[in-house]
Every structure is written in C-alpha cells, then in structure tokens.
Amino acid sequence: MFTIRQILVRMRQGDTDRSIARAGLMGRKKLGLLRRQVAQRGWLDPQQPLPDDGEMAAALQRRPEGQPTQCVSSLKEHEERIAAWVAQGIQGTTIHAALVRQYGFSGSYSSVKRLIRQVRAAEAPRVTSRLTFAPGEAAQVDFGAGPLLADPRTGELRKTWFFVMTLCWSRHQYAEFVWDQKVMTWLACHRHAFAWFGGVPERVIIDNAKCAITKACINDPQVQRAYGEYAEEWAFRVDPCPPHDPQKKGIVESGVKYLKRSFLPLREFRHRDDAQQQLQAWVLGEAGNRIHGTTRQAPLNRFAEVEKALLQPLPEHPPEISEWARPKVHRDGHVQYGRCYYSVPFRFVDQRLWLRATPTTVRIYQEQERVATHPRLFQPGSFATVKDHLPPEAQAWQTQDIQWCRHKAEDIGPHCHTVVHQLFADRQLVYLRSVQNLLRLGGKYSPQRLENACARALYYGNARYKSIAEILKKGLDQEPLPLVDTSDNSTYTRGGRFLRDSKHLFH
Structure with missing residues (x-):
C-alpha cells in the first residue's frame, strides 16, 4: 500500500504513466489499469483526501468483472498427498517424478514447486528463543x-x-x-x-x-x-x-x-x-x-x-586421565586395547572385563575386583604377559625349558638323564613336550620307578616316551632285567641293540 500511495500522489501531481514507470514503481500496463480504478473512485482529485490503507486494499484487490476468480490447479487431487510428502522432507523433484510415475501426472515441475511453496507458507513458523547464561554457568x-x-x-x-x-x-x-x-x-x-x-x-x-x-x-x-x-x-x-x-x-x-x-x-x-x-x-x-x-x-x-x-576453583590434584573399555578375553588369556595385548588369569577366557587405561598403566577389572595390572604399551602388536596368568600347561612350556629338563632328569637318575639327552639330540624333531611329559611320570609313579623304566627302555634300545609309559603302566619296571652272558658272542653288554665291539664283530 505504501507503493500504491506514492503512485496516487504522483498521479495527482499530473505525472504520466511513462514517467511513473520510469521511476520503477510499477509497469505501464498495470499503471493504466490502476489509473482507471482510482479515477472511478475519485481518488485523483487533489482536493479530496487520500483513503487509508485498509480502504485502498479492500478496493484494489477486487478482480474486475468478467475475469475468472481462480484457475483450477492440475494438482488439486494430489494436494493432501504432496503435503504429506513435504512433511516427510521429500524434495520437489522427487515428488514430481513420483506423480508422473505413479499417477500419470502430465503437468510441469513448476506447478509442483508452486504448490510446495503454498504448503510451506501455510506451516507455522519455527520459533526459537535465545539462550542466556550467567557468568561461570x-x-x-x-x-x-x-x-x-x-x-x-x-x-x-x-x-x-x-x-x-x-x-x-x-x-x-x-x-x-x-x-x-x-x-x-x-x-x-x-x-x-x-x-x-x-x-x-x-x-x-x-x-x-x-x-x-x-x-x-x-x-x-x-x-x-x-x-x-x-x-x-x-x-x-x-x-x-x-x-x-x-x-x-x-x-x-x-x-x-x-x-x-x-x-x-x-x-x-x-x-x-x-x-x-x-x-x-x-x-x-x-x-x-x-x-x-x-x-x-x-x-x-x-x-x-x-x-x-x-568459575569453580581447580582441584588441588588434577584427576588422572583415563579411558574405559569392555574387551573380551581371547583364548590365549589376553585382552586387546590400542592394538596391544595384556594378559589376565586364564579362568576369565571368553568373558568380557572392564579395562581402565591411563597414559602409564592398564588395569583390568571383573566388576569391582581388579584382576590384572600392566604398564601401558604403545607399540602395536606388543604383549604384556604375566606367567601366573597362564594355565599350568602354558606355564610348564615356558618355564620347563631344555636346561630345566636336563637338571630334573639328572636328579632322577643316570638312565633318565641318558634318555633325555638322546631325545634332545635328535636332529629332526623337537622333543621338549615329550620330555616334559616323561618327567611328569616321575610324579605319577615315583622317581625310582621312572629311573628303572628308563633303564629297561635303554636296555632294549627303545628310549621313547610311549615305551617308557607302557613299561610303567604294565609294571615291567619292577621286574629284573635279563642277565647278560659275556662269553656269548651273540649278546652285547652295552650300547644299542645292534651295536657290537670289534672283538665280537670279527670273532
């Protein structure tokens, strides 16, 4: 209405439609229509006061006689559907494509865009409030x-x-x-x-x-x-x-x-x-x-x-920076954090524990109970393993090495020590597990019986774990070894089953 009022003032002053249009207030075609409307109401008379904005709006917004009030939109039957799609956040081009594909709509995208604008204009505006804060809040x-x-x-x-x-x-x-x-x-x-x-x-x-x-x-x-x-x-x-x-x-x-x-x-x-x-x-x-x-x-x-x-004062001792994780214990008794591995007691295998990591330490908990503590590792692939966390078999493998086995066999007896020495001297296989299991037979039976069984196995040239275990199982270690006749060239007194000295070999 402010623009209309300016145009009316200039028309009253005698300005032509061409000069008013040149000022950019309105086009000449619309100015001609407006001049006819205001002239019919006598608003161009300089002696009469200008009407107020409400009266001008009510008079000028009426459509001339004979002009249709409104065109029927080609999207009339789809208005509710489009409104629902707009509410879901679907964009206009997608809506137009769906109308063409599903309902055979032949109109242009511009008609869809105009309807979307009307739908959004009818929505209530989003109202926000500014958040205010007190100092230090x-x-x-x-x-x-x-x-x-x-x-x-x-x-x-x-x-x-x-x-x-x-x-x-x-x-x-x-x-x-x-x-x-x-x-x-x-x-x-x-x-x-x-x-x-x-x-x-x-x-x-x-x-x-x-x-x-x-x-x-x-x-x-x-x-x-x-x-x-x-x-x-x-x-x-x-x-x-x-x-x-x-x-x-x-x-x-x-x-x-x-x-x-x-x-x-x-x-x-x-x-x-x-x-x-x-x-x-x-x-x-x-x-x-x-x-x-x-x-x-x-x-x-x-x-x-x-x-x-x-502001609130800083604490006297700054809190320790830490991070919590919930790793699962692997079958090897370790949990993974930061691409490094930390051991826990083997009884927690396949369970999920709590891990608290600081820049220097890693602590592992089952609920409130701390079950392991390790120094923090940073090199990917590193392991922190406590031997007591491993199962007995794994502890034995790591602690009962070759030197331990030799000392243990020497304590049992010379025949046992000879058997162990022969097994470790093999050039093809590593007999560490066999020797460990062999020495455990001394705890199952007795060190003396194991010594006798090793002597019998050496006598028959079959010093292997299976044969020694069979001797102990059948109690053959408690039977005396056969006597050896040194005058008989067909027998031998020591060494392997087929070993002969030069005296008997060339007799």
Missing part, C-alpha cells in the same frame, strides 16, 4: 577440521582437528590442535582448557560425539564412562544437546566458524607446536580483544573483569 565445546600438518614421527602430512571450548557469558575461548578425537584426547583438552581459564564452569554443553556420549538420546543419553568420572572429579555437569540439534550450542559453533575464517586462512605452520603457539597468541590478541557481535564487548575484558572470579 556454562561452557560449550566442539571440534572443527584443522589444517594438514607434518607428523613428528614420519614427516608426512596428516589431518588435524582443533578443539574449542567457549565460555558462554564472556565468549572467551580456548583452542587446541589435536591429531584425533579419541577419549584420551578429549579429556586432555578439557584439562588444558580448565587450566587456561584458571577455573571450571558449572556445566559443559557438548554435541553427541562418541568420545563423550555412547548413546545419543533426548531423554536418556548415556555418557561415556571415563567422561562421566572425569566430570565428577572436576565438579562440572555434562549437558549434551538433543540429537540433530547443534543450535543448542550455537555459541561455540560460531566460534568454530570464526576461527576457520579469521585464523586459518593465509597462515603457514611449520609443525603442530608452531600452529598451537600462533593459535594461542591469536586467542589472546585479535580474538580476545575484538568487539563481539552479540555482547558488543571484548571477550577477554568480560572474562578478566567478571567471569574468571566466578
């Missing part, structure tokens, strides 16, 4: 994609992330470049941020990152165990945003965008430490002393003058 946390930096170990370019924590009231922030978004990194960044601020906010508003939330849910979210313990020890509460609603932490979202647009472009970084130094200088300089677009004050001044004193 809350901080918001988020990650952003960082630049490619050289890996200190390999020298290759590697993707980085930057962690940002922003205090909601002052807008002062902490930022740090990291290599990953793992739980240990997440907790370490919190610790560095609290030390940077010199205090702890009452709550930390986060997204549903896996390093913090194991189950994203609007009503019953589940916090990662290590992060929950960390929050208790630092005395802050975790406030996760509802799923798919990052606007609830819009303050840090804006901070991430500001860092990407203002800090990262046109900078060069030699390595991560250099990037971190430049980032901290930027936060304390340009970012901290700018006039914030919302608060209209410098974040660093608001923080130093008001908010810093209202």
